[in-house]
Amino acid sequence: MRGDFTRDTRVRAGRTATRAVLLQQGRPLLDSDFNEEAGLVAARSEAIVRHVVGLHGVPRDDAGFAITAAGGSFTIGAGSLYVEGLPLHNPATLAYEAQFPPGILPALNAAIPDNQEALVHLEAVLRPAIGPDLSDPALDGVETAVREVAGWAVRVTPLASLGVARAALIEGLDRNQDVLPYLGTTGGLDAGVDTQDPDPGPCGIAPGAGYLDQLNRLYRVEIHDAGAAGAATFKWTEDASREASLRASGAGFAIDLPQARIAEWFPTGAVVELIDDDRARAGLTGPMGSITSAPGAQLAIGGVAAGQITATTRIRRWSAMPVAVPANGAWVRLSRGVRVRFATGNYAVGSAWTIPARTVLGDVLWPPYPAGDLSQVVSGQPVDFYAPLEGRRYRAPLALVRRNGNAITVTQDLRDRFPPLTDITAELVRFDDSRSGLGAANVQQAIDALAQREGDCCTWHAAPGTDLQALVDSIPPRANGTLCLATGNYELTAPLRIAGKGHVRVIGVGPGSKLWRRNGAQTLLVENCLSIELADLVVAAEAPGVPEKLGRTGGAVDVSGSGPVRVLRATLIARGRRWKQSAALRVACSTARGGGDVTIEDCDIVAGDLAGGIIVIDPDCLRIENNRIRPRNEAIALTLDRWAQDLHMAAAVGRLAVSYASAGPREPRPATRVDARLFKVVDLDLFNTPFFATTLFSDNSELRRRLLLELPTGQARDFSMRLRQLASRILVHGGTPRLGGGAYAGFQRFYNTIRTLVAPAIDSAIVVGGTHARDVTIAGNRIEGALRGIRVAVNAGVQQQRLPLGTLRIERNLIRLRVAPTDVVRFGIYVGNAERCWIVDNDIAGETADPDFADPRATQLRAQHFDALHAEGVRVVGTLGPLLHIRGNMVRSCPFPFTVTRTNGTDSRAKLWLVQGNYTDGGVTRYRLDASCKATDNI
Structure with missing residues (x-):
């Protein structure tokens, strides 16, 4: 790496197994010490990645540098790639030709012969970062440090010129082997000093051997033109740090350094190289020549056109123009007694060596490390040569492509993908x-x-490409069997319907078996089977566009009218466009014998914004245990747009801006829904009726003027309804809904505050309902990002009267309620009409109260007090039986942690309603309990 260094010991540290650099007290600190430590850290990191990933690979979840044909060219996909341990990233898809300005890379038609294949490979090189903003202006252009970055280019090489057969190339790449060694430097360098002055002159006395200067220097030798010894060229300099940027000067550019430094570093006649960021990224050299202009004048370089000198270029000082690498290992004298020689071999552009020269020794610090990399016989004596210390090229194969005329096709993807170690x-x-x-x-x-061999347990086999619906339809009515799905994606254009069969199992091999539907709320539809078991697969329903007209919530897995249901170790994904349009799993139990037995265990439930998790209707014996239910992540802009288009959510957000209820004696807003930190009373002097509005609102007079302008003869109800409509249109109009003939900006501050705080929210994670539920256990589940956690309630469809469910146990669940700017009643656990109920050892909290909640929204949500919106921890209501135990629960950041109320339908039997040993961190009313409850040892 070029820079103003005393010496570079990074390679030596790696070759001598140095572990760390430890500084000592009272000693001067050198740049090489710090640089050696930085090199050790980088080398160790790359070695770890290389040992784990191999020579090259792309992460499964961010697979970058995909080569995709695009007419007569190809594109390079966005994402990450590791090559020999070095991490590289392409931030956005780009075309092959768009990597660099014209002239740096060859055109594909010229690089690939017609009707032939070519290897598309990546080449990366470490280089110093170039930019005017890297040095502090106060230091007069002095750069305090050099930033090492990785520049890369995607190149094309015809297979015919590789020297490796196609089959051998593919086999080697399949085993992650290095099959491109010929592209690097195979030669080496040796350095030393003259044994005597070659020509002291007729009157001079030959001095002693050694380095002949009074200054310590760092020589740099670098390959300029690639090739074998004899054809390759190299350039050199006595001072590896002399480099400068340019500034505008008249019609051209001048060196951007103080006048005195220009005269010293870049005098007339100095040999310089013109470099720029594009060539540095591509690992290419620049044009060279001697400066013909005077110091401080407009820069002119002999042999370099003025048009090549631009504001983005820099100049680099060399001691001489490039000369040929000797083919016979002969010494080449540089200056001041220093000399070098090269081994027989190939040399790549940019390969470089640095040679420290020290006056106190009268010699150079060479060799750079103890053992040489290459030994050759020169003049009858063995000589050790050393590989380049810099300029290493990192290479990775990407794809094979074929050119037919002007068309490019990708014949094989050569990237090796690797998963996280936790998901192999x-x-x-x-x-x-x-x-x-x-x-x-x-x-x-x-x-x-x-x-698939004879004697296995699968009755029907499927692989990607199988017509699943035809396969299922071929199964005789009431036939029993197992449908085995091999690894792969099974994309459906309509729900896969399994109807009228016997005892059926649908089994995959884990996350690798994926049933998915691009446009629809239902992917797998099971109807009227004697029993159904789903295990070890992924089922996904994507409904991002127009909602399906189902007349009810549709499940990605939707089971109805069937016998026992088992869903085990499955990943179920639902995404809908509207509130309550879709759920990950919906089970409507059969009333026939054997129906209602449902088990859902060890599943990963991923519900999209406004979608549901698990819905079970009329279960007889239900077990929902050890599942994870979480929201599907998406960009804030998508969530905001969905809320704006959904009438329910738009109205819920609007209620935070303008309450639909007045603050006066008529239609009072429930006291439990008002918090002075969120709402304030606003009087518009209309019918003496104040109302609640967001604390972010401060435009009373303009709102009143526009209301009167639009409704000059309106009554109190007219104004109330117009405010309600106005509030519900805040999102869709970006904070400026129309009022009084134009856009009203009174809620712009409110909109600007909430627009960055929305987040995908599950409507309800677990819902159990219907007309009966005999035995229900919901235990050990982890629920995140839900507006409502667990809701269990049954009814008979009779107004004001609910029938009890049988035995209910809700135990050991972790529930984190979504905190978002929406006025929706949130609760952790809701139970209605339970005959016998145990709610034990649950952990319920608003997500902002969880110390592990690392969302960047957290600070702003707390600052705007959105965590104070109405939320209940545990609520038990309705017709209640004789047994109710609420014990050992923790509720945090919920204004109303515990509530038990009963309706008139509750009978007169003796009650054991125990609320004991629970914890809450506060709230408006901590324990709102029926008088029959026995509350002890609660905090």
Whole structure:
């Protein structure tokens, strides 16, 4: 790396197994000490990645540098890639030609012969960062440090010129081997000093051997033109730090340094190289010549056109123009007694060596590390040569492409993908098929092949591309069996319907088996089967556009009228466009014998914004245990747009801006829904009726004027309804709803505050309802990002009268309620009409109260007091039976932690309603309990 260094010991530290650099007291600190430590850290990091990932690979979840044909060219995909441990990132998809300005990369038609294949590969090189903002102006252009960055370019090489057969290339890449060694430097360098002055002159006396200067210097030798020894050229300098940027000067540019430094560093006649960021990123050299202009004047370089000198270029000082690398290992004298020689081999552009020269020794500090990399015989004597210390090229294959005329096609993707260590599947583990003969390339294929052999448990087999609906329709009515889904994506254009069968199992191999539908709320529809079991697969329903007209909530997995239902170790994903349009799982139990037995265990439920998690209707024996239910992440702009278009959510947000109820004696807003930190009373002097508005509102007079302008003869109800409509249109109009003939900006501050605080929210994580539920257990679940956690209530459809459910246990659940700017009643656990109920050891909190909540919205949500919006921890209501135990629960950041109320339908039997050993961190009213409750030892 070029810079004003005393010396560079980073490579030596790695070769001598140095672990760390430890500073000592009272000693001067050198740049090389700090740089050596930085080099050790970087090298260790790259080595770890190289040992784990291999020579090259792309992360599964951010697979970058995908080559995609695009007419007569190809594009380079966004994402990340690791090459020999070095992390690289492409922030956005770009075309091959768009990597650099014209002239740096060859056109594809010229690089690839017609009707031939070519290797598309990435080449990266470490380089110093170039930019005017890297040095502080107060230091007069002095750069205090050099930033090392990785520049990369995607290049194309015809297969015919690689010297490797296509089959050998593919086999080597399949094993993550280095099959491109010929592209790097295979030669080396040796350095030393003259043994005597070559020509002291007729009157001089030959001085002693050694370095002949009074200044310590850092020589740099760098390959300028690639090739073998004899054809390659190199350039050199006595001072590796002399480099400068340019500034505008008249019609051209001048060196941007103080006059005295220009005269010293870049006098007339000095040899310089013109460099720029594009060439540095591509690892290319620049044009060279001697300065012909006077110091401080407009820069002119012999042999370099004035048009090549721009504001983005820099100049780099060299001691001489490039000269040929000797082919016979002969010494080349540089200056002041220092000399170098090269080994026989190939040399790549940018390969460089640095040679410290010290006056106290009269010699150079060489070799750079103890053992040489290459030994050759020169003049009958063995000589050790050393590989380049800088200019290493990092290379990774990306794809094979073919050119046919002007068309480019991708024939094979050569990138190796790797998953996180915590999610390695059998599909990603290579399989040696030499002994088994299964025809499998990975362990998953071997498992699938074994599963399909005679005597396995699968009745029907499917692989990607199978017509699943035709396969299911071929199953006889009331037939029993197992449908096995091999690894792969099964994209559906309509729900897969399994109807009228016997005892059916749908089994995958884990996350690798994915049923998904792009446009719809339902993906798997099961109807009137004797029993159904789903296990070890992913089922996803994407409904981002116009909602399906189902007349009810649709489940990604939707089961109705069937016998026992088992859903185990599955990942269920639902995404809808409107509130309550979709859910991840919906089970409507059959009333026939055997129906109502439902088990949902160890599943990952991912619900989109406004969607539901699990819905079970009329269960007889229900177990929902050890599941994770979480919202699907998405960009804030998507959530904001969905809320604006959804009438329910638009109105809920509007209620935070303008209450629909007045603050006067008529239609009072419930006291439990008002918090002075969120709302204030606003009097518009209309019918003496004040109302509640957001504390961010401060435009009373203008609002009154516009209301009267629009409704000059309006009555109190007219104004109330217009305010209600106005509030519900705040989101869709970006904070300026129309009022009085134009856009009204009184709520712009309110809108600007909440627009960055919205987040995807699950409507209800678990809902159990219907007309009966005999035995229900909901335990050990983790619920995140839900407006409502667990709701269990049954009714008979009779107004004001609810029928009790049987035995209910809600235990050991962790529930984190979404905190967002919307006036929706939130609760952790809601129970209605339970005969026998145990609510035990649950942890309920608004997400902002959780110390592990790292969302950047948290600080602003607390500052605007949105965490004070109405929320209830545990609420038990309705017709209640004789047993109710609420014990050992923790509720935080809920204004109303515990509530127990009963309706008139509750009978006169003796009651044991126990509320004991619970904890809450505060609230408006901590315990709102029926008089029959026995409350003890609560905080």
